Amino acid sequence: MIYDVVIIGAGVTGTLLARELTKYKLNICFIDKGPDAANAASRANSGIVHAGFDAKSGSLKAKLNVRGCKMMKRITEELCVGYRNIPSLVLCFSESDRAALNELYERGIKNGVPDLRIVERDELVKLEPNISDKAIAALYAPSAGIVSPYELCIAAGENAVQNGASYIFNYEVKSITENDGIYIVSDGNSNVSARYIVAACGIHCDDIAAMSGDLDFEIIPRKGEYMLFDKSCAGCVRNVLFPLPTKNGKGVLVAPTADGNLIIGPNANVSEKDDTETTACGLNEIYENAVKLVKTLPSLKNVITSFAGQRPTPSTGDFIIKFSAKYKKMLHIAGIESPGLASSPAVAEYAVQLLSQAGLILEPNIKFNPYRKKLIKIRELSDDEKQKYISKNPAYGKIICRCESITEGEIVDAIQRPMGATTIDGVKRRTRAGMGRCQGGFCMPRVTEILSRELKKDMSDIRKYGQDSILLYGKTK
Amino acid sequence: MEQRIKIAIIGGGPAGLAAALGAYESGIKAEDILIIERDSCLGGILNQCIHAGFGLHRFGEELTGPEYAERYIKKVREADIGFITDAMVLALNDNKDITYISPTTGIVHLKAEAVILAMGCRERTRGALNIPGTRPAGIYTAGTAQRFVNIEGYMPGKEVVILGSGDIGLIMARRMTLEGAKVKAVCELMPYSSGLARNIAQCLDDFQIPLMLSHTVVKIHGKERVTGVTIAEVDSSLKPIPDTYKYISCDTLMLSVGLIPENEVSKGADIEIDRVTNGAVVDNFRQTSKSGIFACGNVLHVHDLVDFVSMESELAGRSAAKYVTEGFSGENKSDTVPKGGVRYVVPQKYYGSSIDEKTEFFYRVGKNYRNVSLNVLADGTLILKKKLVRAAPGEMGNISLKGEALDKARKASNLVFTIEEGENV
Numbered sequence: 001m002i003y004d005v006v007i008i009g010a011g012v013t014g015t016l017l018a019r020e021l022t023k024y025k026l027n028i029c030f031i032d033k034g035p036d037a038a039n040a041a042s043r044a045n046s047g048i049v050h051a052g053f054d055a056k057s058g059s060l061k062a063k064l065n066v067r068g069c070k071m072m073k074r075i076t077e078e079l080c081v082g083y084r085n086i087p088s089l090v091l092c093f094s095e096s097d098r099a100a101l102n103e104l105y106e107r108g109i110k111n112g113v114p115d116l117r118i119v120e121r122d123e124l125v126k127l128e129p130n131i132s133d134k135a136i137a138a139l140y141a142p143s144a145g146i147v148s149p150y151e152l153c154i155a156a157g158e159n160a161v162q163n164g165a166s167y168i169f170n171y172e173v174k175s176i177t178e179n180d181g182i183y184i185v186s187d188g189n190s191n192v193s194a195r196y197i198v199a200a201c202g203i204h205c206d207d208i209a210a211m212s213g214d215l216d217f218e219i220i221p222r223k224g225e226y227m228l229f230d231k232s233c234a235g236c237v238r239n240v241l242f243p244l245p246t247k248n249g250k251g252v253l254v255a256p257t258a259d260g261n262l263i264i265g266p267n268a269n270v271s272e273k274d275d276t277e278t279t280a281c282g283l284n285e286i287y288e289n290a291v292k293l294v295k296t297l298p299s300l301k302n303v304i305t306s307f308a309g310q311r312p313t314p315s316t317g318d319f320i321i322k323f324s325a326k327y328k329k330m331l332h333i334a335g336i337e338s339p340g341l342a343s344s345p346a347v348a349e350y351a352v353q354l355l356s357q358a359g360l361i362l363e364p365n366i367k368f369n370p371y372r373k374k375l376i377k378i379r380e381l382s383d384d385e386k387q388k389y390i391s392k393n394p395a396y397g398k399i400i401c402r403c404e405s406i407t408e409g410e411i412v413d414a415i416q417r418p419m420g421a422t423t424i425d426g427v428k429r430r431t432r433a434g435m436g437r438c439q440g441g442f443c444m445p446r447v448t449e450i451l452s453r454e455l456k457k458d459m460s461d462i463r464k465y466g467q468d469s470i471l472l473y474g475k476t477k
Numbered sequence: 478m479e480q481r482i483k484i485a486i487i488g489g490g491p492a493g494l495a496a497a498l499g500a501y502e503s504g505i506k507a508e509d510i511l512i513i514e515r516d517s518c519l520g521g522i523l524n525q526c527i528h529a530g531f532g533l534h535r536f537g538e539e540l541t542g543p544e545y546a547e548r549y550i551k552k553v554r555e556a557d558i559g560f561i562t563d564a565m566v567l568a569l570n571d572n573k574d575i576t577y578i579s580p581t582t583g584i585v586h587l588k589a590e591a592v593i594l595a596m597g598c599r600e601r602t603r604g605a606l607n608i609p610g611t612r613p614a615g616i617y618t619a620g621t622a623q624r625f626v627n628i629e630g631y632m633p634g635k636e637v638v639i640l641g642s643g644d645i646g647l648i649m650a651r652r653m654t655l656e657g658a659k660v661k662a663v664c665e666l667m668p669y670s671s672g673l674a675r676n677i678a679q680c681l682d683d684f685q686i687p688l689m690l691s692h693t694v695v696k697i698h699g700k701e702r703v704t705g706v707t708i709a710e711v712d713s714s715l716k717p718i719p720d721t722y723k724y725i726s727c728d729t730l731m732l733s734v735g736l737i738p739e740n741e742v743s744k745g746a747d748i749e750i751d752r753v754t755n756g757a758v759v760d761n762f763r764q765t766s767k768s769g770i771f772a773c774g775n776v777l778h779v780h781d782l783v784d785f786v787s788m789e790s791e792l793a794g795r796s797a798a799k800y801v802t803e804g805f806s807g808e809n810k811s812d813t814v815p816k817g818g819v820r821y822v823v824p825q826k827y828y829g830s831s832i833d834e835k836t837e838f839f840y841r842v843g844k845n846y847r848n849v850s851l852n853v854l855a856d857g858t859l860i861l862k863k864k865l866v867r868a869a870p871g872e873m874g875n876i877s878l879k880g881e882a883l884d885k886a887r888k889a890s891n892l893v894f895t896i897e898e899g900e901n902v
């Protein structure tokens with residue numbers, strides 16, 4: 001089998017591109033070294049749909065961010081993904097920072113960000129009652145939003161598979177060779193062949209680029225740490241709050257999440273690739289910075305989890321979306337750091353244009369269905385609707401995750417769907433089971449049982465996530 | 478579906494079971510009581526506590542958890558008291574309207590005349606402690622590990638470090654050792670253990686498992702599965718001391734760092750919560766700040782011994798029965814006040830009247846004491862002095878007022894509970 005396009009990397013860039021390509025009559029395959037989509041940056045980020053005033057005017061980043069932000073509402077509706085259009089506020093704390101605030105405003109206008117304006121303290125307090133007493137003004141961007149990043153990434157992959165794409169997980173690309181115009185990708189054990197290749201490998205984009213002999217850019221992994229608060233803290237802020245950006249990035253934010261929690265972070269520290277450890281001083285740093293933005297921040301007692309992700313920061317300063325110098329039909333999508341999530345629908349669209357220009361024939365796939373197979377979220381239904389589902393399938397009446405009210409029916413569905421869950425974390429990212437305040441303490445054994453039953457595997461063969469993330473070491477004596 | 482019931486009990490663990498029996502024995506008909514349990518069977522957390530040590534106070538013998546539960550379940554079945562399992566309460570309001578969901582009934586709106594909260598507690602997790610490091614498999618709360626071992630029959634780890642010396646952690650140290658695992662250390666942040674003395678002796682000392690007081694885990698290592706933890710000694714303000722960091726290799730970190738009463742449902746009814754116990758504020762009938770809503774067992778305050786849970790819950794059941802049959806008279810309520818060394822007292826309020834000859838008060842102290850006395854003062858006057866050879870934060874105490882002391886207490890507007898140290902104890 002020779003695929004028309006093989007996409008390496010099932011982050012949000014890869015899966016949205018896969019979905020975009022299934023709009024055409026093409027054989028698509030996306031592969032990832034992890035056991036699921038949303039294996040890296042796409043699962044651990046702020047989840048902000050940036051409005052688009054941060055990036056340098058005229059850059060690819062600026063263009064794709066503003067466009068992506070516009071596309072987000074529709075795409076999240078089609079894919080049944082948690083998204084809310086809520087404004088962002090960049091706070092200004094002193095008169096001497098006014099110039100920087102104005103500069104940001106000007107840049108936003110140039111980039112085409114809609115409805116952008118500067119609000120003064122009086123209005124700011126109305127927009128955000130919990131705003132810090134010291135904030136004097138803010139850049140108000142009503143087109144911004146929040147999205148559940150792993151949900152978007154998984155949903156796009158799922159919809160691509162629904163529309164005919166193939167996928168291979170637990171497959172780490174170690175070499176790429178060309179033979180008679182066909183590329184052969186290998187993990188050392190088996191090969192996958194394709195006419196076109198797209199590398200969307202996040203922090204590993206330069207490693208993949210090295211395989212195709214492209215050494216003109218480098219990816220610097222910059223770690224960002226977060227703390228997530230219990231849902232009871234979600235009312236802390238109504239908007240996405242940022243400080244003024246610095247050379248180091250957009251700074252520590254305070255925001256509600258699409259799932260109804262409160263998030264603070266990230267800091268920014270260069271670290272080794274794949275280092276996603278949280279550190280005591282990092283967590284301190286983000287709390288200290290977040291406190292400055294608001295009047296009151298919930299105490300650390302309300303933190304339900306902390307985590308970290310790595311930004312794939314490009315040495316060039318802009319998104320790198322270009323063909324390999326050696327392999328003419330291999331497209332690099334590299335350096336997709338923030339606002340990569342916000343830009344992702346636009347990145348996919350742009351990449352398809354480039355592939356087409358390079359000769360990929362795009363014949364519309366009339367069977368393409370943009371809607372993801374209906375996702376039942378019992379907790380969001382009215383009592384009557386709940387009743388309807390339970391009458392049809394009693395498993396929708398059996399709560400497995402108490403904190404998030406997730407039923408057995410939803411978990412079984414997550415496993416049986418296209419590109420279904422195969423691990424505890426896979427179930428968690430598709431259903432939220434285990435994401436609540438008890439962090440799976442109660443439901444994890446039950447989810448393990450359900451996975452074992454549905455996948456017909458022994459309990460001790462169920463993994464948390466990766467192949468070595470063993471949960472159970474066989475039976476007791 | 479719409480339903481009505483006299484007494485609805487949320488939770489079918491030892492608290493809910495005893496409350497149901499308390500109500501039944503006070504004359505409420507079996508069909509007027511409904512226990513709503515989210516698990517597939519009654520018995521609550523006792524089902525996974527297969528070690529002995531339950532019922533010494535209650536039955537004068539040492540039973541296992543399931544045996545203890547079975548005694549109550551049997552009585553509930555014999556009396557034919559109503560219960561539903563696999564049913565989870567989604568909402569409760571202060572009108573005593575309950576919404577629950579179950580595979581067999583679907584969504585049910587239940588109107589109750591009285592409600593007894595008996596939802597138990599949940600374990601604190603790593604997130605709440607904010608331990609830095611990686612997020613691999615192999616981090617379990619002691620209760621989750623206990624469930625895997627005792628109910629599912631699987632080993633969650635081979636080389637274990639336990640953080641926290643709560644009772645479930647101690648019990649699991651022994652259980653894992655008996656199953657062939659190596660428990661390398663039990664680290665406890667505080668300079669004393671929060672577990673029962675008998676558990677420290679029987680679960681750690683007997684197996685030479687080191688208990689490291691004033692120690693905590695400062696970092697978790699391992700990408701996919703835990704490969705080790707870094708521990709450190711803490712100073713008097715509980716901050717890790719830099720040059721005491723030590724790496725211990727292990728594949729499992731088990732957490733026994735405290736229990737939190739599961740009061741999410743109670744919040745919907747806007748019930749007043751005690752900031753120390755994390756449970757409802759109740760009076761001596763175990764009635765919460767909302768009339769006709771009662772609370773008992775671990776959802777009210779975390780108990781160490783199930784015997785006291787049963788005792789408290791029977792009282793809550795009897796009170797609910799009184800509430801639905803004759804109602805409570807609107808007498809003045811007074812406050813109990815924990816002071817000097819006493820961290821909390823339950824009940825937090827009491828009525829002048831009582832349905833019992835004596836009134837039982839539960840309390841916990843804030844640190845270890847030897848040869849002290851617990852003094853009870855009614856409006857400033859000492860009415861009872863109880864000698865304590867030892868008192869520890871890990872061991873809930875109880876003191877009962879009866880006769881003359883109770884009479885004085887009834888007339889007072891506040892009751893202070895305090896620890897007295899020194900010569901004249």
Ligand SMILES: Cc1cc2nc3c(=O)[nH]c(=O)nc-3n(C[C@H](O)[C@H](O)[C@H](O)COP(=O)(O)OP(=O)(O)OC[C@H]3O[C@@H](n4cnc5c(N)ncnc54)[C@H](O)[C@@H]3O)c2cc1C
Pocket residue numbers: 008009010011012013014031032033034037038039040041042043044045046047048049050171172173174200201202203204205208223224225266309310311312336337338339340341342343
């Ligand atoms: C701390 C932080 C905060 C952020 N906040 C925001 C935000 O608020 N808003 C926003 O818009 N953006 C944000 N971003 C950026 C956003 O997360 C990323 O731009 C986006 O997720 C990138 O997606 P991706 O698919 O390109 O990369 P990734 O999600 O990293 O995916 C790359 C995939 O490639 C796979 N892979 C790598 N090498 C190989 C190989 N050899 N073989 C097979 N598979 C391989 C990996 O396993 C991974 O799954 C943030 C990022 C971070 C880290």
